[in-house]
Amino acid sequence: MPGMVQDRVAFVTGAAGGIGLAIAQALAEEGGRVALSDLREDGVRRAADVLSAQGRPSIGLACDVTKEVELTGALDEAARRLGPIDVLVNNAGLQHVSPLESFPTEKFSHYVVFLASDKAGCVTGQAVVVDGGYTAQ
Numbered sequence: 001m002p003g004m005v006q007d008r009v010a011f012v013t014g015a016a017g018g019i020g021l022a023i024a025q026a027l028a029e030e031g032g033r034v035a036l037s038d039l040r041e042d043g044v045r046r047a048a049d050v051l052s053a054q055g056r057p058s059i060g061l062a063c064d065v066t067k068e069v070e071l072t073g074a075l076d077e078a079a080r081r082l083g084p085i086d087v088l089v090n091n092a093g094l095q096h097v098s099p100l101e102s103f104p105t106e107k108f109s110h111y112v113v114f115l116a117s118d119k120a121g122c123v124t125g126q127a128v129v130v131d132g133g134y135t136a137q
Helices: 018-029 041-053 068-082 105-116
Strands: 009-012 033-038 058-062 085-090 126-134
Touching: 009 018, 009 068, 018 033, 018 041, 018 085, 033 041, 033 068, 041 058, 058 068, 068 085
Parallel strands: 009 033, 009 085, 033 058
Antiparallel strands: 085 126
């Protein structure tokens, strides 16, 4: 029985591990073609290779969602290789655990940029169905 995303293309941010990877796996199991994206290039490519080896069309793309040129490039590459993007899963996130008095200033600054740069809605923990699909620009 075909799944809800059968023959659709999904783009998942923060997909090298954890929740993002679990979402990508579930979408692939439902018949979707999945573009996994993450800051961790090796991890996201390995994750996509595992899905592909299971016969599930998947690609891994390095992408920093706070940098518009990288995000647009990854979306375009995914659309070129897998077809128009139908589903966006905005899962990317950051974590640094530290006592407040020793929290690194550069980490705090990076978090502020990360949260304020949500140009495409790709870091807010939401799933979006794109009517008509995103195609390469």
